[in-house]
Amino acid sequence: MILEKLKSIYAEFSNTDQLISYKQLASGHINDTFLIETTTNNFYILQQINRGVFKDIPGLINNKVLVSRHLRKKLGYLNPNELKRRVLSFVETIEGNNYCLDIDGNYWNLMIYINDSVTFETVNSANVAYEGGKLIGDFLNLTSDFDASQLIEVIPKFHDMSFRFTQFEEALKVASDVRLKKAQKYIELVWCLKDEMHIIQKLKESGKIKLRVTHNDTKISNILFDKNNKGLCVIDTDTIMPGIVHYDFGDAIRTICNTATEDEKDLEKVAFNIEYYKAYVKGFLEQLKSELTPSAIKYLPLGAKTMIFIMALRFLTDYLNHDIYYKTAYPEHNLDRSKNQFKLIESLADQFKEMEIISTQIK
Incomplete structure (x- = not known):
């Protein structure tokens, strides 16, 4: 059930890759976030923004995209692959928006997953x-x-x-x-x-x-x-x-x-x-x-x-x-x-x- 729903949402974004599997990421307190694997072995982060917490989700996503564009411009001297690893990259929908709505009125956005990266819950050094x-x-x-x-x-x-x-x-x-x-x-x-x-x-x-x-x-x-x-x-x-x-x-x-x-x-x-x-x-x-x-x-x-x-x-x-x-x-x-x-x-x-x-x- 969840897989079919995620496939439907993912298909709204401008991509040639097809979703084949997902993993829910549980570290956040607020949003529902999924790691998406595709047929071409590319990975994405698909996120549902919590509309109970955030009242202006289009404005929120616009904030993220504007600052990401600013950072990409400031770091424009980096090669494209390195730039994708240094700054979040947002994928637009087929219609050219930065988010899509599902049938329940929930907002979703899609980002390119940054491979070969690690996070820490606590610091060890x-x-x-x-x-x-x-x-x-x-x-x-x-x-x-x-x-x-x-x-x-x-x-x-x-x-x-x-x-x-x-x-x-x-x-x-x-x-x-x-x-x-x-x-x-x-x-x-x-x-x-x-x-x-x-x-x-x-x-x-x-x-x-x-x-x-x-x-x-x-x-x-x-x-x-x-x-x-x-x-x-x-x-x-x-x-x-x-x-x-x-x-x-x-x-x-x-x-x-x-x-x-x-x-x-x-x-x-x-x-x-x-x-x-x-x-x-x-x-x-x-x-x-x-x-x-x-x-x-x-x-x-x-x-x-x-x-x-x-x-x-x-x-x-x-x-x-x-x-x-x-x-x-x-x-x-x-x-x-x-x-x-x-x-x-x-x-x-x-x-x-x-x-x-x-x-x-x-x-």
């Missing part, structure tokens, strides 16, 4: 952290001259801390007594950190931090590496929209410097790896330092803490809301994710002074 930093820094550097006003706000107030606190407060009103009791310790932690976690937002609102094109989901699994663990391509660009560097920096740090996956239930395994932080910052600033003010660099460590917190808050909010946003595998999944992030914040806080020194000493 300082070199991977460094390469990840270089790639995200390079992405932000290459898009620094892109007019962000061309992009829609894919998820309004995505990293807006005041908005996330409002959602949290609303979730407290509808949560069951059982879930409130299980989450009580972490609910108290949210209130304790509230003032500090609004600092970055206030700097953004005052104009002291520049608004620009950002990826907004820079977790390590959204960075492709080649077989030699060299940074290759930034993927999963659904959340590209105007934002600030500190959120992209912080979200990458959140996964790169966690010694465990964000789903790890054994909190003894969760810690903030300062050596990976140092390696990531080195790669990141090698590519982007000339674009940042000393003040912007100063607040990078707080950006990391803020992004870990905002994910802890979002997981906790969804748990209190009875799991209406993120995909979950079991009833306590979102609570475990939140506990994981709060443990990471605790470990980071113990090393925060060292983080500040590292960020300001990179040449």
